[in-house]
Amino acid sequence: MIVETLLQMMVLVVLGAAWRWLAPGRMPGGQLRNAITELVFYLLLPALVLRVLWQAELGWESVRISIVAGSGILTAMGLSLLACRSCRIAAPLGGAAILAASFGNFTYLGLPILIG
CATH class of the missing domain: 1.10.287 (Helix Hairpins)
Incomplete structure (x- = not known):
């Protein structure tokens, strides 16, 4: 379990570094950061909470x-x-x-x- 978690974290770090190096779409860093932040705050985190609540006994x-x-x-x-x-x-x-x-x-x- 710990190894899986660490592996997932490492993959995310590598993907982040690759994204910065490749710069797909040539979006400025600040604009990209704002887009990702809004995606996480408004969609992904609420979806995670709802999923956990729906599965709770x-x-x-x-x-x-x-x-x-x-x-x-x-x-x-x-x-x-x-x-x-x-x-x-x-x-x-x-x-x-x-x-x-x-x-x-x-x-x-x-x-x-x-x-x-």
């Missing part, structure tokens, strides 16, 4: 995970609120701090919302 373990995750989010929000109030942070900045402390940006899924 739903049961009591899923309910427990949801309860723990929800409790963690509520705790982070409460602690952030207390910290913002104790430091007398302005309301807009405090709201942003509470949201940032409460919700992780797992696999960059929140990035399209932030930059969109």
Whole structure:
């Protein structure tokens, strides 16, 4: 399993180096990087998450995970609120701090919302 993963990583690195050397389409690096980034953020990562969710077994373990995750989010929000109030942070900045402390940006899924 580890060897397969390392081999896949090596193939991707080699393909990236070959792409840079060959420069297909003669696209500027910045333009190509933006196109690949948008492909990954808007199509590939959401598709990966949906695939994993559709294949997941739903049961009591899923309910427990949801309860723990929800409790963690509520705790982070409460602690952030207390910290913002104790430091007398302005309301807009405090709201942003509470949201940032409460919700992780797992696999960059929140990035399209932030930059969109």
